[in-house]
Amino acid sequence: MHSPQQSPRDDVARLSALLERLRARSPRVHCITNAVAQNFTANVLLALGAVPSMTLDAEEIAAFVRGADALLVNLGTFDRERRRATGIAVETAGREVPWVLDPVFIDRSARRAGFAAELVARGPQVVRLNHAEFAALTGGEASCDALAAYARAHKTVVALSGDTDLVADGERVASIANGHPLMARVTAMGCAGSALIAACLAVEPDAMRAATAGLAIIGVAGELAAAGAKGPGSFAVAIVDALYRLDGPTLTARARVT
Amino acid sequence: MHSPQQSPRDDVARLSALLERLRARSPRVHCITNAVAQNFTANVLLALGAVPSMTLDAEEIAAFVRGADALLVNLGTFDRERRRATGIAVETAGREVPWVLDPVFIDRSARRAGFAAELVARGPQVVRLNHAEFAALTGGEASCDALAAYARAHKTVVALSGDTDLVADGERVASIANGHPLMARVTAMGCAGSALIAACLAVEPDAMRAATAGLAIIGVAGELAAAGAKGPGSFAVAIVDALYRLDGPTLTARARVT
Amino acid sequence: MHSPQQSPRDDVARLSALLERLRARSPRVHCITNAVAQNFTANVLLALGAVPSMTLDAEEIAAFVRGADALLVNLGTFDRERRRATGIAVETAGREVPWVLDPVFIDRSARRAGFAAELVARGPQVVRLNHAEFAALTGGEASCDALAAYARAHKTVVALSGDTDLVADGERVASIANGHPLMARVTAMGCAGSALIAACLAVEPDAMRAATAGLAIIGVAGELAAAGAKGPGSFAVAIVDALYRLDGPTLTARARVT
Numbered sequence: 001m002h003s004p005q006q007s008p009r010d011d012v013a014r015l016s017a018l019l020e021r022l023r024a025r026s027p028r029v030h031c032i033t034n035a036v037a038q039n040f041t042a043n044v045l046l047a048l049g050a051v052p053s054m055t056l057d058a059e060e061i062a063a064f065v066r067g068a069d070a071l072l073v074n075l076g077t078f079d080r081e082r083r084r085a086t087g088i089a090v091e092t093a094g095r096e097v098p099w100v101l102d103p104v105f106i107d108r109s110a111r112r113a114g115f116a117a118e119l120v121a122r123g124p125q126v127v128r129l130n131h132a133e134f135a136a137l138t139g140g141e142a143s144c145d146a147l148a149a150y151a152r153a154h155k156t157v158v159a160l161s162g163d164t165d166l167v168a169d170g171e172r173v174a175s176i177a178n179g180h181p182l183m184a185r186v187t188a189m190g191c192a193g194s195a196l197i198a199a200c201l202a203v204e205p206d207a208m209r210a211a212t213a214g215l216a217i218i219g220v221a222g223e224l225a226a227a228g229a230k231g232p233g234s235f236a237v238a239i240v241d242a243l244y245r246l247d248g249p250t251l252t253a254r255a256r257v258t
Numbered sequence: 259m260h261s262p263q264q265s266p267r268d269d270v271a272r273l274s275a276l277l278e279r280l281r282a283r284s285p286r287v288h289c290i291t292n293a294v295a296q297n298f299t300a301n302v303l304l305a306l307g308a309v310p311s312m313t314l315d316a317e318e319i320a321a322f323v324r325g326a327d328a329l330l331v332n333l334g335t336f337d338r339e340r341r342r343a344t345g346i347a348v349e350t351a352g353r354e355v356p357w358v359l360d361p362v363f364i365d366r367s368a369r370r371a372g373f374a375a376e377l378v379a380r381g382p383q384v385v386r387l388n389h390a391e392f393a394a395l396t397g398g399e400a401s402c403d404a405l406a407a408y409a410r411a412h413k414t415v416v417a418l419s420g421d422t423d424l425v426a427d428g429e430r431v432a433s434i435a436n437g438h439p440l441m442a443r444v445t446a447m448g449c450a451g452s453a454l455i456a457a458c459l460a461v462e463p464d465a466m467r468a469a470t471a472g473l474a475i476i477g478v479a480g481e482l483a484a485a486g487a488k489g490p491g492s493f494a495v496a497i498v499d500a501l502y503r504l505d506g507p508t509l510t511a512r513a514r515v516t
Numbered sequence: 517m518h519s520p521q522q523s524p525r526d527d528v529a530r531l532s533a534l535l536e537r538l539r540a541r542s543p544r545v546h547c548i549t550n551a552v553a554q555n556f557t558a559n560v561l562l563a564l565g566a567v568p569s570m571t572l573d574a575e576e577i578a579a580f581v582r583g584a585d586a587l588l589v590n591l592g593t594f595d596r597e598r599r600r601a602t603g604i605a606v607e608t609a610g611r612e613v614p615w616v617l618d619p620v621f622i623d624r625s626a627r628r629a630g631f632a633a634e635l636v637a638r639g640p641q642v643v644r645l646n647h648a649e650f651a652a653l654t655g656g657e658a659s660c661d662a663l664a665a666y667a668r669a670h671k672t673v674v675a676l677s678g679d680t681d682l683v684a685d686g687e688r689v690a691s692i693a694n695g696h697p698l699m700a701r702v703t704a705m706g707c708a709g710s711a712l713i714a715a716c717l718a719v720e721p722d723a724m725r726a727a728t729a730g731l732a733i734i735g736v737a738g739e740l741a742a743a744g745a746k747g748p749g750s751f752a753v754a755i756v757d758a759l760y761r762l763d764g765p766t767l768t769a770r771a772r773v774t
Binding site for chain 2 (some may be wrong): 752
């Protein structure tokens, strides 16, 4: 993360402190997420010490969000129930509970892309997406400048997953060169990464840093998990173990954040 | 399980017989459970030879419950569809199909706590919950006496998960000192334990014994699984294997039921 | 697969070519499937290079099906949302997108069996089911002749899972003697097999061959996975790894298709 005041080294050191806060505080993360991702997302959060909840019920979700430290809104398998839940949850979150938007598969449905744009206008701290989703949301190809421009225009942080992840808040840009190709072969890996960013937001008010940390943590865990994996099945198991065992020095040594 | 007529040794021997009946009879267990827990719960039941079904559809659920040997009602991710399904399922179960109530996260939503209280009045054979949920349901802290009083007043069996599990039916109290801290790091572990109690109810008419057995079985499996686990990912896999391989002698030797 | 024009050896050689096409083309498979099976099904598809999507929303599903290369309709945990989604999806698929029907648990609910019969009339390329489901659908016991008669009458391919799998299209009958008993101890294994057949349909226009290939691929992967598994937990992980690593020569050498 480049900015006038700090060096990349500082950022990496901050990662370690953030990881410790995550484990120490056990933040509650309420997740509106797709049916495919719910179990894996919950296990990823629990592995890092966060406490997931996932209700979508319109009559209960406000109570859950009020008691949460962060919120995730993921648009996979989006339906009427999730749309209604999202409206209430985002309203309840207001300025108290930071939230992450993950606009899954908006490149497949114009309707969903439109809903994602409406949600961006409601002020998520972070929008995490891949290249196809960024193009669907903005109408243009992803680049450092395009991310920064979108982040500035919408007063949010954009976190883009790819071979190298990019995070931009309009002033600063960070790149995270961690991760492993097997991550693309396990369903809900991106969704779990967004949930992890939400957990980081619960313990780090600077959304740029929280997003960078979340992507670095899951990327480093992915590299560690790949070492012993025989395929995406054992990899999905190993990444949960790796998140559970990840410590500050390992994270600091392996994170390639610039 | 202390009672005038029997020694703890007898209870442990009974566990082994119950486990054999479970495998021999392959009971059908219909589960109204949360979206996060469905897959793991089904695999836990299958590992012990039980046959899970999970439909929530109002027009089908009566047929499924009529054909089932036990029913689970879990309040995680509770919504209108699950509320309606539960009404029909409990009505259909009547006195024929024993059922377990798992009032997940009622400490987070007053509305859900109220619904749980209504369900207790409809006569579940067992209510399984943790300390926070017990407090939300009863307004008081969990203790042997509080459990017994609640069980007596509501003519049910209360099974409380914690460092040491407690089971009370108003006359008898059992404690189960098995399990492992990693169980709290895997989502749906408690939900799966409740499903396992439902499976035990299908082959053991004494609900006190069924609840005790279910908690002992999953607790012992948790200890066996923890031995080789590198974190919650491999632990969740290993506990399914351990349930599948668990035999009567191992269960009898390791169960710490008093 | 016996037919006048070809020998079983040819069929096995074709399997290898189909597997290569699957990995090369990464077909999109839209799945209307049950809540228990969604995660495992997605991971099985990803392991073979296919790209799953799972939305059920009535306002989005047509866009997803139009962009898909194959469709799965699985009746597990069937509800109003899935019923409505299925109507739109099958209508959208028309003659462009091949689809597979998996009538899960129709032996448990007369209503669901009736809906399955209606869906068969709408022209799925393949119907995959087990013996109890075949009996519920047709009113008779499964046999080579019964399968062929049903396939002929309904202009579809019937793929029957059992100790030996059978596939019939009215003229040809194939048997696949692969697989492992642990496959019956993991939830959603049959559902994932149906999804795999859908993926095969995306790259093989002969539905008879696609169904045979799908069952052979998952059966061989099951045998490979069982070799190192300690129970159904590690088996479920290992079969995803095995699907990811499966190559043409291994498939050709191990497939017992006649």
